[in-house]
Amino acid sequence: LTRIAMEKPIGKDLASSKEVNDGIGAMFAEEQIFRVDHYLGKETVQNLLALRFGNVMFEPLWNATAIDHVQITVGETVGLEGRVSYYDGVGALRDMVQNHMLQILSIIAMEPPARMDPTAVRDEKVKALRSLRPMTAETVKTHSVRGQYTPGAVGGQIVTGYADELGQPSDTETFVALKAHIDNWRWQGVPFYLRTGKRMPARQSEIMIQFKPVRHSIFGRDGHGTGLEPNTLIIRLQPEEYIRLLIMSKRPGLERQVLLDEVTLDVSLTAAFAGQRRRIAYERLILDLLAGDQTLFVRRDEVEAQWTWIDSIIDGWKEANMKPAAYSSGNWGPSSAIALIERDGASWHE
Ligand code: BG6
Numbered sequence: 001l002t003r004i005a006m007e008k009p010i011g012k013d014l015a016s017s018k019e020v021n022d023g024i025g026a027m028f029a030e031e032q033i034f035r036v037d038h039y040l041g042k043e044t045v046q047n048l049l050a051l052r053f054g055n056v057m058f059e060p061l062w063n064a065t066a067i068d069h070v071q072i073t074v075g076e077t078v079g080l081e082g083r084v085s086y087y088d089g090v091g092a093l094r095d096m097v098q099n100h101m102l103q104i105l106s107i108i109a110m111e112p113p114a115r116m117d118p119t120a121v122r123d124e125k126v127k128a129l130r131s132l133r134p135m136t137a138e139t140v141k142t143h144s145v146r147g148q149y150t151p152g153a154v155g156g157q158i159v160t161g162y163a164d165e166l167g168q169p170s171d172t173e174t175f176v177a178l179k180a181h182i183d184n185w186r187w188q189g190v191p192f193y194l195r196t197g198k199r200m201p202a203r204q205s206e207i208m209i210q211f212k213p214v215r216h217s218i219f220g221r222d223g224h225g226t227g228l229e230p231n232t233l234i235i236r237l238q239p240e241e242y243i244r245l246l247i248m249s250k251r252p253g254l255e256r257q258v259l260l261d262e263v264t265l266d267v268s269l270t271a272a273f274a275g276q277r278r279r280i281a282y283e284r285l286i287l288d289l290l291a292g293d294q295t296l297f298v299r300r301d302e303v304e305a306q307w308t309w310i311d312s313i314i315d316g317w318k319e320a321n322m323k324p325a326a327y328s329s330g331n332w333g334p335s336s337a338i339a340l341i342e343r344d345g346a347s348w349h350e
């Protein structure tokens with residue numbers, strides 16, 4: 001039996017990805033084709049399934065009733081790293097969002113699959129991906145930010161800008177921030193803010209689930225002045241691996257009024273599983289490939305749903321003539337990325 005593994009780039013848009021998939025599909029059946037997204041090989045990404053579907057207390061709240069918004073950040077401190085010839089003309093949207101970030105988003109957003117098998121899991125993921133609201137030349141202006149790094153400092157090191165590394169000016173983005181909507185029953189009105197970039201202040205990838213405020217505050221009017229805050233769940237994917245739930249607690253003291261403070265329920269996965277050998281993502285994926293298990297590989301319809309949404313953004317950028325805004329290396333993107341979320345009364349978790 002022949003199995004074939006392929007890794008990105010699978011095309012540069014929907015049309016070219018179909019060409020690639022048609023070409024491979026002419027020779028191999030979908031069951032033989034293993035499309036690698038190495039983020040699916042990461043323990044922390046697989047752990048999202050365990051968190052959501054192995055516990056009773058998250059799933060009932062995992063929807064628009066209890067969740068205000070979701071943030072997904074994948075920050076990298078590195079720059080081009082000599083990958084100029086691949087990266088220029090591709091950019092952060094195609095390099096990171098089309099694949100890794102949308103895979104994370106689909107696992108966060110999907111309906112519970114009936115079982116952990118390749119069809120059940122991928123059926124639910126693709127439904128979530130197909131529910132992404134396409135962008136337009138109008139909405140990209142308020143729902144997307146493109147950035148490109150200029151000289152600056154990362155971790156105390158002076159670094160050059162993208163155009164200097166490239167040797168010429170370029171319209172390729174090295175940072176992107178997006179406000180996405182998933183138009184289905186579960187997520188109506190819940191923005192998913194995504195951001196990823198090179199030359200950020202820290203290599204840090206995490207998911208943040210911001211819950212809504214309690215539906216009625218018994219602590220003064222709207223909890224004003226008492227410290228009452230909505231709950232937050234932070235899932236750190238890398239470099240550390242932890243899950244933190246910020247919950248309200250009474251601040252000890254004799255004040256007449258109950259005062260509240262945020263305390264952290266902290267699960268360090270590194271500590272909980274200390275002594276377990278760390279496996280790299282590809283190790284897991286290659287074993288699954290040998291075993292013929294496609295659960296952690298990307299099905300053709302997922303790739304196409306991902307590209308469909310990404311194409312709407314790229315087309316919007318072209319039509320609106322949106323070029324990347326400059327950001328100094330060592331920052332979380334251009335200031336417009338901060339405005340993107342703060343307009344909605346929220347802020348990036350750092
Ligand atoms: C790759 C991208 O797919 O993922 C790179 O092409 C990026 O640009 C890398 O640096 C990030 O992977 P990781 O596992 O280091 O987060």
